[in-house]
Each structure stands twice: as C-alpha cells, then as structure tokens.
Amino acid sequence: MAEQQVSFKLNGKAVGVSVEARELLIHTLRERLAHTGPHIGCETSHCGACTVDVDGMSVKSCTVLTVQCQDANVLTVEGLEQTAGLHALQEAFHQEHALQCGYCTPGMITRAYRLLKETPNPTEEEIRYWMAGNLCRCTGYQNIVKAVQSAAKQMAATPA
Amino acid sequence: MGNSAETLEREEKLQGIGTSRLRKEDARFIRGQGTYVDDIKLPGMLFGAMVRSPYAHANIKSINKAKALAVPGVVAVLVADDLKPVNLAWMPTVGGDVQAVLADKKVCFQMQEVAMVIASDRYAAADGAAAVEVEYEELPAIVDPHKSMAADAPIIRPDIADKTEVGHGPRTHPNHIFTWEAGDKAATDAVFAKAEVTVREEILNPRVHPCPLETCGCVASFNKPTGELTVHVTSQIPHLFRTVLAMLSGIAESKIRVIGGDVGGGFGNKVPIYPGYVVAVVASIVTGVPIKWIESRIENISTTGFARDYHGIGELAATRDGRITGLRFTALADHGAFNSHVSATKLPAGLFSICTGSYDIPTAYCRVDAVYTNKAPGGVAYRCSLRVTEAVYLIERMIDVLAQKLNIDKAEIRRRNFVKKEQFPYTTAFGWTLDSGNYHPALEKALKAVDYEGLRREQAEKRAKGELMGIGVCTFTEIVGAGPTKVCDILGIGLFDSCEIRVHPTGSVIARLGTMSTGQGHATTYAQIIATELGLPSEDIQIEEGDTDKAPYGAGTWGSRSTPVSGAATARCARKIMEKAKKIAAHLLEVGEGDLEWEVDRFKVKGNPSQVKTMKEVCMASHTSNIPAGMEQGLNAVDYYDPPNLTFPFGAYVCVVDIDRYTGEVKVRRFYALDDCGTRINPMIIEGQIHGGLTEAFAVAMGQQIPFDESGNHLGNSLMDYFLPTSVETPKWETDFTVTPSPHHPLGAKGVAESPHVGGIPCFSNAVVDAFAHLGVTHMDMPYTSFRVWQQCKALGISTRT
Numbered sequence: 026m027a028e029q030q031v032s033f034k035l036n037g038k039a040v041g042v043s044v045e046a047r048e049l050l051i052h053t054l055r056e057r058l059a060h061t062g063p064h065i066g067c068e069t070s071h072c073g074a075c076t077v078d079v080d081g082m083s084v085k086s087c088t089v090l091t092v093q094c095q096d097a098n099v100l101t102v103e104g105l106e107q108t109a110g111l112h113a114l115q116e117a118f119h120q121e122h123a124l125q126c127g128y129c130t131p132g133m134i135t136r137a138y139r140l141l142k143e144t145p146n147p148t149e150e151e152i153r154y155w156m157a158g159n160l161c162r163c164t165g166y167q168n169i170v171k172a173v174q175s176a177a178k179q180m181a182a183t184p185a
Numbered sequence: 186m187g188n189s190a191e192t193l194e195r196e197e198k199l200q201g202i203g204t205s206r207l208r209k210e211d212a213r214f215i216r217g218q219g220t221y222v223d224d225i226k227l228p229g230m231l232f233g234a235m236v237r238s239p240y241a242h243a244n245i246k247s248i249n250k251a252k253a254l255a256v257p258g259v260v261a262v263l264v265a266d267d268l269k270p271v272n273l274a275w276m277p278t279v280g281g282d283v284q285a286v287l288a289d290k291k292v293c294f295q296m297q298e299v300a301m302v303i304a305s306d307r308y309a310a311a312d313g314a315a316a317v318e319v320e321y322e323e324l325p326a327i328v329d330p331h332k333s334m335a336a337d338a339p340i341i342r343p344d345i346a347d348k349t350e351v352g353h354g355p356r357t358h359p360n361h362i363f364t365w366e367a368g369d370k371a372a373t374d375a376v377f378a379k380a381e382v383t384v385r386e387e388i389l390n391p392r393v394h395p396c397p398l399e400t401c402g403c404v405a406s407f408n409k410p411t412g413e414l415t416v417h418v419t420s421q422i423p424h425l426f427r428t429v430l431a432m433l434s435g436i437a438e439s440k441i442r443v444i445g446g447d448v449g450g451g452f453g454n455k456v457p458i459y460p461g462y463v464v465a466v467v468a469s470i471v472t473g474v475p476i477k478w479i480e481s482r483i484e485n486i487s488t489t490g491f492a493r494d495y496h497g498i499g500e501l502a503a504t505r506d507g508r509i510t511g512l513r514f515t516a517l518a519d520h521g522a523f524n525s526h527v528s529a530t531k532l533p534a535g536l537f538s539i540c541t542g543s544y545d546i547p548t549a550y551c552r553v554d555a556v557y558t559n560k561a562p563g564g565v566a567y568r569c570s571l572r573v574t575e576a577v578y579l580i581e582r583m584i585d586v587l588a589q590k591l592n593i594d595k596a597e598i599r600r601r602n603f604v605k606k607e608q609f610p611y612t613t614a615f616g617w618t619l620d621s622g623n624y625h626p627a628l629e630k631a632l633k634a635v636d637y638e639g640l641r642r643e644q645a646e647k648r649a650k651g652e653l654m655g656i657g658v659c660t661f662t663e664i665v666g667a668g669p670t671k672v673c674d675i676l677g678i679g680l681f682d683s684c685e686i687r688v689h690p691t692g693s694v695i696a697r698l699g700t701m702s703t704g705q706g707h708a709t710t711y712a713q714i715i716a717t718e719l720g721l722p723s724e725d726i727q728i729e730e731g732d733t734d735k736a737p738y739g740a741g742t743w744g745s746r747s748t749p750v751s752g753a754a755t756a757r758c759a760r761k762i763m764e765k766a767k768k769i770a771a772h773l774l775e776v777g778e779g780d781l782e783w784e785v786d787r788f789k790v791k792g793n794p795s796q797v798k799t800m801k802e803v804c805m806a807s808h809t810s811n812i813p814a815g816m817e818q819g820l821n822a823v824d825y826y827d828p829p830n831l832t833f834p835f836g837a838y839v840c841v842v843d844i845d846r847y848t849g850e851v852k853v854r855r856f857y858a859l860d861d862c863g864t865r866i867n868p869m870i871i872e873g874q875i876h877g878g879l880t881e882a883f884a885v886a887m888g889q890q891i892p893f894d895e896s897g898n899h900l901g902n903s904l905m906d907y908f909l910p911t912s913v914e915t916p917k918w919e920t921d922f923t924v925t926p927s928p929h930h931p932l933g934a935k936g937v938a939e940s941p942h943v944g945g946i947p948c949f950s951n952a953v954v955d956a957f958a959h960l961g962v963t964h965m966d967m968p969y970t971s972f973r974v975w976q977q978c979k980a981l982g983i984s985t986r987t
Contacts, residue, residue, distance in 0.1 A: 047308065056306075061224040062217020064449070066398045067482035071904035074398055102217035115215040119207060122873050126704030127214030128221065128398045128449030157911040160904075162398050162450050163704045164873060165880035166912040 033097045035060065036104025042091065050086040050094055051075045054101065062102040062131040066160070073159030076132035077101045083139045085158070102131035105138060113176040113183075114138055123172035125163030133159050137173045146177055195785045200724065201717030202932065205869035209708045209728075219447040222419045223479050225404045231260055233465055233478035234310035236300040236317045237488075238292035241559040241897020242326040242339065245290055245299070249318040253302055256316050258309025260472060263464055264300045265289040273467055275344075276433050279425070279457060279675055281352020281533075282362075282524035283344070284562065286460045292321070293341050293522035294561045295897050296487040298460040303468050303476060326559035326897035330496060330519035333360040333556035341522055341557045351524060353533035353555075360557045362524050367538040367615050368550035376511030376548045380502035384586045389966045390575045391890040392494040392519065392560070394486050395567040395881075396909060397703075399449020401489050402479035405465040409473050415442045418462060421451045421701050422741030425675060427733045429458050432676075434466065445731025451703030452881070453566030454490045456527050456743050486902040490526060491891060492567035494519035494560075495575040499583040507593045507601050512549040512614070514540050514579050518564060520555050525562035527743070528571070529673045529680070535571025536831075538615035539664040542580035543624050543835060544602040549614035559897045568881055568942035570665045570744035577661045581947035585658075585954065586963045594641075595955070596632055599660050600625065610928075619662065619833045623861070623925045628660055631837035631859045634921060640841060648959050651983070653844035657952025659837075661944035665936040666749025666832045667740075675740065681827040682750035683737035684758040686715065688820035690808040692801035693725035696758075699739010700751040701731050705938060706870045707747060711755050713866055714932065718759030719766075720786030720800040737823055745936035748866065749832045749927075756931040758824035765820060769806055770798040772813045832927045832935035836860040836944045840952040846983045849975025851887065851953060853916040858945070862937035863926045872920050874938040879918050882945025884910050886953075888968045908968070957981070 032041040042057050054060040066072035075086040078100035105112040114134050124130040140155040152173045200206045250262040265287040268274040275283045288299045302313035325339050346359040353363035403418040420426050423443040431438035465478040495516045502511035534553035588598040603624040604611045611619045640656050647654045670679025683699040708728040716723035770788035771778045781788045790796035807820045841855040888908030892900040926933025953969045960981050978984035
C-alpha cells in the first residue's frame with residue numbers, strides 16, 4: 026500500500042513519518058516514534074489508554090489516522106515533564122496513590138491535563154464526568170479524582 | 186532504651202511496616218515509561234495474528250493458506266498440522282486436561298484459535314489472517330451446561346471421549362469433567378430431614394471476564410545458535426510458565442528465560458498458558474526471529490480466562506430462632522470446552538468448601554459437577570481465590586434468605602451464627618481450620634458507622650410510601666494464601682514461595698521473589714518488610730520479580746497469596762540474615778549474643794547503651810575479615826516458605842441502595858467496607874486495593890455477564906457491550922478496618938486484595954434483594970441492570986404510576 030509523508034509536532038519537536046493511509050496514530054507513536062506511554066486497551070475507543078492531546082483536544086489515538094495529524098500539535102504523557110520537574114498531575118497521581126498497574130495512567134493524566142486546561146477548578150462531579158472516557162480496572166477512580174483535585178489546587182497556587 | 190523521640194525518628198526514616206509509604210513503582214508509570222509486553226521491540230521481530238473460528242462447534246474440513254501467503258509482508262501461516270512434527274498441536278493445561286494449541290480437525294468454541302499468520306507488522310498480519318480460507322461443517326453446540334450431560338448431547342471432545350477420567354476422578358459422560366464432593370452427605374441429609382426450618386434457592390454466578398486493561402500477549406525469541414528461548418509475557422506466574430514451556434517444548438528449563446516486565450493488570454486473567462503463547466514460541470523456533478503476539482480486546486474477552494459460570498443451589502437447615510444446623514450447597518460448573526484453569530490436583534473445585542463462611546455450622550455437604558460446553562475455557566479468575574467468590578456468594582445470599590424466611594434481622598442472624606472469638610482456631614465442617622477471627626466487633630463497628638438502626642427506620646418509612654430502599658449486609662470470610670504444599674499444587678509443583686535477599690557492603694539491599702506484581706506495589710511493600718526486619722531504609726531496598734533467570738522459584742501472584750506466602754518468606758529470609766548479623770555484632774562488640782538488644786536499626790549492649798553497632802556497620806563488617814572465626818563473608822539468605830495453613834481475612838460490609846421502581850435504576854447511596862487482613866504493611870496500598878476490588882465487585886453485580894445465543898455466538902465481547910464501570914457510575918467507597926493478626930504468619934498478615942471483590946458482590950446483591958424483601962422476593966440473579974430490576978418491579982406490579 027502506498028505510503029504518505031506526514032509531519033507534525035510531537036511534544037514540541039518536529040517529526041516526520043512515512044505511513045500507509047490506514048495507519049492509526051497510536052501505532053505511529055508507539056512503533057515508529059518510540060513513544061510507548063500511550064497504550065492500547067481496546068479497539069472500540071472505550072478505554073482511553075491511548076489518550077493523547079491533539080491541537081488542544083483529547084483524542085483517542087486508536088481512533089485517528091496518522092495522516093489526519095499533518096501539521097498538528099501532538100502531546101503525549103512523555104511531554105508533560107518539564108526541566109523544572111514533573112507536571113503537577115504526575116506528582117499528584119503519585120502522592121494520592123492514583124495508579125496501580127500503571128497501564129491507564131498515561132491516558133488518564135493526559136486527559137486530566139486537558140480537563141484542567143479547560144476547567145482549572147473542577148468539582149468532583151465535573152472530574153468524574155470528564156474522566157469517564159478513561160477506564161481504570163485497578164483504582165476504582167476515587168484516588169484519581171483526589172489526584173486531579175489536588176493537582177488543580179497545586180496549579181492554582183503556582184501561577185504558570 | 187535510648188531517647189524515645191530519637192528512636193521514633195530513626196524508625197520513621199526506615200519507612201517500614203505500617204507506614205503509608207508512597208509507591209516506588211510510580212516514577213516510571215506517571216512518565217509513561219513502564220515496560221509492558223507490547224512495548225518490547227526486538228531486532229527483526231515479526232508479528233503474529235490469530236485466525237479464529239466463527240463457529241462454536243464445527244468440524245474443520247480444509248484450511249487454505251495460499252491467499253494469505255500471497256499477502257505482502259506475510260512470512261508464514263501455522264496450523265495444527267504444522268505443530269504436530271514438534272509435538273505441540275496439543276498442550277497440557279494447568280487443570281489436568283489437554284487443550285488444542287491450534288484447532289485440530291474441529292473447533293469447540295467460537296473464536297477458538299485455528300491458525301496464526303506471521304508477518305512483518307501487525308497490519309500485514311491482520312491482512313493475512315483475513316485471507317486464510319477455512320471450510321467448516323457446523324455442528325450442534327451446547328451452550329447451557331444443564332444440557333451437557335443429556336444422553337443425546339453432542340460430544341464436545343472426541344479426543345478424550347473414551348477416557349474414564351481427565352485428572353480428577355471418574356467421568357460418567359463424555360462431556361463430564363469431574364464430580365467433587367466434601368463434607369458428610371448422610372449426616373447433612375439427616376439434619377435437613379429433621380430440621381425445624383429449611384430454605385432453598387437457585388443462585389447463579391454468571392460467566393464474567395476480569396478484563397484487565399492490558400490484554401494478553403508475548404514476545405517469544407528463540408536463539409538458534411545457543412538453543413535459548415526468551416519469552417517476554419504478561420503473566421502472573423512466570424516461573425510456572427517456564428516449567429510448562431519446558432514440559433511442552435522439550436527445551437531444557439535452564440535454557441528458557443521468562444520475563445514478566447510490567448503487567449497491566451492481572452485479576453487471574455494472566456494465570457493460564459494460552460495457545461497464542463505456544464504458537465509464538467513455535468513460530469520463533471521456525472522462523473529464527475522474535476515473534477510478537479498481542480491480543481485484541483475482543484479476543485481477550487472471547488477466549489481468555491473468564492470467571493465463574495457456577496450454577497448453584499443453596500440450602501440451609503436451621504432452628505426456628507435462626508441457628509443454622511446444616512448446609513447443603515451444590516453447583517454445576519461450566520468450564521467451557523477445555524478444563525484449562527488453574528486447579529490444584531487435590532482441589533478440582535478449588536476452595537469452594539470454604540462455603541460455611543463466618544458461621545459455626547456443625548454439619549455440611551457440598552458437591553460440584555464440572556462439565557464441558559461449547560464456550561471458551563476458564564472459570565477461575567477475577568480477584569478470586571479458586572472459587573471462593575462463588576462459595577461466599579452462596580453462603581452470604583443464603584443466610585439472608587434464611588433471615589427473611591424467619592423474619593429475623595439480617596445483621597442479627599449473623600450475630601447468632603458467627604464463629605465466636607473464643608472458638609478460634611476453628612475447624613469447619615469441611616475441615617478448614619480458620620486460624621483467627623473476631624467477627625462480632627467487626628460487624629458492630631460497621632453497623633454503628635452506618636447507623637444501621639437508623640437506616641432500617643428510614644427503610645420502613647420509605648416502604649410505607651411505596652419507595653424501594655435496600656440495605657445489604659455481608660460478613661464474609663476469605664481463604665487466601667495458597668498454599669500448604671500438602672494440599673495445594675499445580676502440575677505437581679507445591680505452592681510454596683520464595684525470597685532471596687542480598688545485602689551490600691554499604692547497607693543497601695536487593696531482594697528477589699517468586700511472586701509477580703500486577704499493580705499491587707510489591708516493590709514498595711516487600712521493601713517495607715525488609716526495612717523493619719533489618720533496620721535498613723526501604724528507600725535503599727530494591728525488589729525484583731518476574732525474571733526467571735534472576736528470581737528464585739515461586740508460584741506467582743494470584744489468590745491474594747503474595748503477602749501470605751512470599752511476604753512470610755521475606756520476613757523469614759530477613760530473620761536468617763539478622764541471626765548472622767547478630768553474631769557479627771557480638772563479635773565486633775566483644776560480647777556474647779545474649780548481651781545484645783535490638784533497637785530499630787542497631788544492636789546495643791544491654792546496660793551499656795554507648796556500645797552500639799548499627800546494621801549498616803555490620804553490613805560493611807560482614808564483607809571484611811573482622812567476622813567470627815569460620816564464618817563466611819556476606820549477609821545473604823534465601824527462604825522457601827511452605828505455609829502451614831492458608832490465611833482467613835474477613836470483613837463486614839454494608840451497602841445502601843435506592844431503586845427507582847419506574848425505571849429499575851439502582852443507585853448505590855453508600856458503601857462501607859471494614860476489612861480485617863491482620864497486620865497492615867502499607868495502609869495506603871491496602872486501601873487502594875479495596876477501592877479496586879469493590880469497583881470490580883460493583884461491575885460484576887451491576888452489569889457484567891458474557892451472554893451467548895443458542896448457537897454459542899458471543900453477544901457481548903467488546904467494550905461496546907461488556908460493562909466496565911467508568912468514574913461516573915462508580916460509587917464512593919468508605920473503608921475501615923480491624924486488626925486480627927494471623928497466628929501462623931511471621932508478620933501476622935493475611936492478604937487483602939480479593940476480599941473486597943469476594944465480599945462486595947454479595948453485599949450488592951443483598952442490598953438489591955433487600956429492597957424487594959417486603960414484597961416476598963428472596964433472590965434475584967446478577968447483574969442488576971436497570972432492565973432486569975425493572976422486570977422485577979413489573980412482575981410485582983409496582984412499575985407503573987397509579
């Protein structure tokens with residue numbers, strides 16, 4: 026099958042790949058660009074393990090074609106840590122014991138990142154609603170909710 | 186003793202047993218740097234994709250590989266005939282049966298493995314799999330296990346039709362696997378015959394799937410020049426996995442290395458050895474390059490280790506004042522087309538005979554009949570210690586049924602039947618010795634926490650207004666920590682477990698264990714045990730599991746066995762080191778061992794507190810010549826622990842639900858869970874495990890079931906249909922605890938992760954049924970979807986507004 030050149034920004038860096046039109050973004054990220062943070066947990070866009078941020082929107086990268094990402098700004102969990110240190114969400118997930126097997130964690134954190142961009146001070150109900158596209162089989166979500174709340178507080182206290 | 190504040194500070198620095206130490210594993214996971222099996226990428230690696238049967242029962246008339254082999258990127262297509270020359274078309278299961286690796290002449294369940302296509306990448310492999318042409322001749326399928334042993338039932342397994350047994354005693358029908366019984370049937374029948382009151386209920390534990398977020402998969406890599414096989418696999422039992430591979434392949438076990446890596450959730454789904462693994466190994470041997478095989482979610486739900494499918498009948502005999510005098514439980518177990526799940530040779534129905542629960546029941550009998558059906562194999566999984574979920578579900582439902590029959594409060598009937606504190610150790614009618622327990626205070630604490638009396642008053646008021654409110658009580662006893670090798674084995678290998686500790690000169694430690702963390706935080710908690718035992722900071726203690734070249738042999742992590750078995754091995758291993766350290770310290774301080782006392786992280790000379798050797802100093806000394814004459818250098822030890830008994834964690838749960846009688850919607854208003862797992866090593870991790878287990882219990886009770894049509898077609902094998910609760914549906918959990926240490930465990934710990942699942946499911950059921958109790962309903966089968974509950978309302982004539 027013919028391949029196409031696609032270039033986009035991945036965690037701030039320009040990348041270019043040559044892919045078949047049918048290739049899913051999750052496979053490009055994981056297998057061509059060595060970004061194995063986003064995971065694959067289903068093929069029906071329900072689990073959210075593959076969640077990445079594309080042009081300011083949460084996207085399930087198993088449901089988008091790489092060729093759709095030409096010129097896009099793609100952010101994965103690998104892009105959250107800055108030289109100054111971990112993102113407040115990463116630190117909060119650790120502090121609040123919001124992960125166990127860790128498989129859903131990159132998608133969870135990336136989704137929560139988008140939530141806090143849009144709604145910096147979410148209520149518990151808002152968090153639960155926003156995170157409903159990301160499944161976790163280990164934690165029962167309670168500590169994930171706590172972690173998002175705690176990160177929101179932390180981020181409000183430290184202006185960007 | 187020294188300054189107590191100073192001592193306390195030193196103790197805190199160790200971050201040992203009892204502290205909510207943050208998890209060491211998190212650092213890589215929050216950065217997306219875990220190494221799960223699908224993250225493994227080896228040079229030259231090819232991908233495998235399965236061709237699977239569309240029929241539940243069919244003869245295979247022909248398989249044509251030609252079109253698949255013509256697909257660009259496809260390297261090979263393997264079918265059963267290709268596996269026969271290496272004797273791998275069939276494999277032994279961990280349940281004593283054999284299983285087709287690739288379907289040999291016939292398929293016995295829908296989605297059964299028929300062929301594997303090997304290709305350059307996963308897209309080409311999928312293209313190839315779609316191009317394999319298989320001609321089937323469909324046969325009538327058995328879906329309902331009640332029909333398996335009918336005289337005219339189609340024979341599912343002609344390969345063993347003539348066998349009089351398949352590992353677990355005599356068979357009476359070609360579709361019969363085993364019949365297992367325990368207790369005293371005659372005595373129990375006699376108790377029932379003269380009982381003042383008896384109750385009987387048919388109770389189903391439906392077929393469900395644990396559905397860890399990461400599906401199953403492996404990367405098999407055979408090195409032709411050296412003859413060494415390395416398998417990266419998402420497995421809960423890396424060591425047993427290696428042994429099975431050695432038995433299967435004929436490759437010396439020393440040349441097989443199994444690497445567990447990070448496992449994205451297990452829940453029993455990652456215990457069995459699946460056909461895909463074996464084909465990947467063969468494909469790597471054939472092609473000479475590494476082969477990756479990763480399931481899709483649909484393949485995972487359709488074919489790998491499901492749970493339950495236990496069709497039970499519960500009966501209790503009792504006095505008029507609610508004292509249970511006899512118990513008779515039977516179950517028909519649907520094991521699918523192969524008996525493939527883990528079962529100890531002597532315990533084909535696992536630990537089902539723990540079904541007397543927390544109650545002092547003098548006479549009891551149980552029987553399990555296991556049969557083949559045209560469904561995927563499995564049955565033992567899902568946060569469940571070998572059928573304990575089914576057992577606890579039956580007793581916790583039946584005691585409610587009895588309470589309703591006698592019009593006794595559901596908490597009160599439990600009080601009247603509990604094994605009393607002074608009766609421990611208590612031997613049940615089935616011969617299990619419950620090592621410890623203290624049920625009455627746990628229940629009272631739970632009832633007080635939720636204001637049980639107040640809830641009952643509120644319920645009465647609501648009932649008067651025609652509203653439905655249910656209060657579920659569950660006081661379960663779990664059985665975990667398999668187990669004593671005299672009772673428990675897999676393929677003949679005893680279920681001991683192990684720990685090896687090496688102490689470095691500078692006082693840091695590496696420890697390796699035979700278990701396998703699948704999210705439980707072993708790297709954190711085992712280090713805490715060693716920290717407390719040796720007085721060395723947990724931060725400097727590295728824990729390794731899952732690489733069979735490095736770790737000592739063990740049976741892995743399942744059945745909440747890590748803390749009861751390997752946790753014990755860890756403590757004992759550290760104590761062996763401690764013994765030696767004490768000798769060295771006595772030598773250094775020029776006193777007798779008896780003159781020394783231990784304080785947090787150091788040895789002190791009794792009566793002369795300035796004479797001190799810290800453990801760190803001893804670590805260094807142990808690597809020098811300054812040690813007692815004749816002693817070997819180093820501070821290393823290994824311990825293989827064969828537990829004398831299982832452990833019996835227990836709990837008291839209360840659930841409150843409100844049900845909309847017009848829509849059938851069940852709202853969980855409150856869920857309070859008190860768990861007693863003995864000594865608590867890391868309270869934060871325990872609480873996390875309980876949250877997770879309760880959520881999985883909620884999933885089972887409220888929405889999970891794998892449905893089939895009459896032809897054996899799956900009717901819900903993707904996440905579009907199969908219910909996994911999201912953050913929106915999941916209730917908020919209130920956790921609490923009491924501490925009743927296990928007398929035989931070196932730390933007094935009992936294992937906890939399964940308790941909330943095992944105790945949670947009947948608690949939800951009891952709450953839902955309780956909402957209808959005043960209308961004469963004694964039982965409703967799970968899952969309590971709105972439709973089902975609405976059907977109940979409709980049947981009772983309360984679903985419409987008047």
